[in-house]
Amino acid sequence: MKNISVLHIIQQLSGGGAARSLLATARYSAAMGNFQHRVISLLPATDSARTIAQDANVEIIDTPNKDTLNQNVETADIVQVHFWNTPELYQLLYSPLPPLRLLVWAHVGGDKAPQIITPSLVELPDAFLASSPYTLDIPAIRTLSPAVRALKTGMVYDSTDFERLSGLEKQSHDTFNVGYVGTVDFVKMHPNFVAMSAAIDIPDVKFVVCGHGIERYLQQQAKIYSSANRFQFLGHVEDIKSVIQTFDVFGYPLCEDNYST
Secondary structure (H helix, E strand, O other): OOOEEEEEEEEEOOOOHHHHHHHHHHHHHHHHOOEEEEEEEEEOOOHHHHHHHHHOOOEEEEOOOHHHHHHHHHHOOEEEEEEOOOHHHHHHHOOOOOOOOEEEEEOOOEEEOOEEOOHHHHHOOOEEEEOOHHHHOOHHHHOOOHHHHHHHEEEOOOOOOHHHHOOOOOOOOOOEEEEEEOOEOOOOEOOOHHHHHHOOOOOOEEEEEEOOEOHHHHHHHHHHOOOHHHEEEEEOOOOHHHHHOOOOEEOOOEOOOOOOO
8 A cells, every 4th residue: 555645844843842743643653554754844953853753764854945845745645734823834834835735733722922823724724633622612713614614624632752751650759849841931831930839838849840941030030039949940851751750740830821732
């Protein structure tokens, strides 16, 4: 049976959630069926993403020119665009392209600026996928006719590679660990993250923050609240299993207008 060629297009293949979801989907669908996956990264792929893609046996086409991009679109059975609001993706979607079967998978909530999913964006592809039930109920999708909505839209949760957690076992530790894994920035986190955490009255509590961003600023805030010893900022952690094994609970106070899916 002929392999089905899937061309993924993303603004930048990185270590972020959308890129990891892309690569996990590609890895496991190729293992389960006759699918062959390639990825176009419109901006240069990061070194960490290259390593993950190599392990998943996924070819990267990095920052292609227009001719190379069109050639890859022409030879693909399915073109899957991993969407969030970026100039690069909008330029691609509304530029002349060869005939294609286009699937857009949105990795944002879709109802908070600047990550708005518009009716025209939902109308553009052959199929539009939300990555949460919340997104599937935003106005741009909810107001479609029942027939169009059933035919054209759907929901698939962002996937992950659970092999990263293979063999996970709870590790003993002396503190009550509240874990945060993700973007360390107020575009996601509640602006009072440190203040709220510092006010929690739990003996020996420790807030373990994994991810890059404004961790130095948060460290300064922790000192202001005389709570520096309550926080541990680890930056990017590739071996996330080793940290999750020490968590007692996840703590995700998000900002009210965050665009998470």
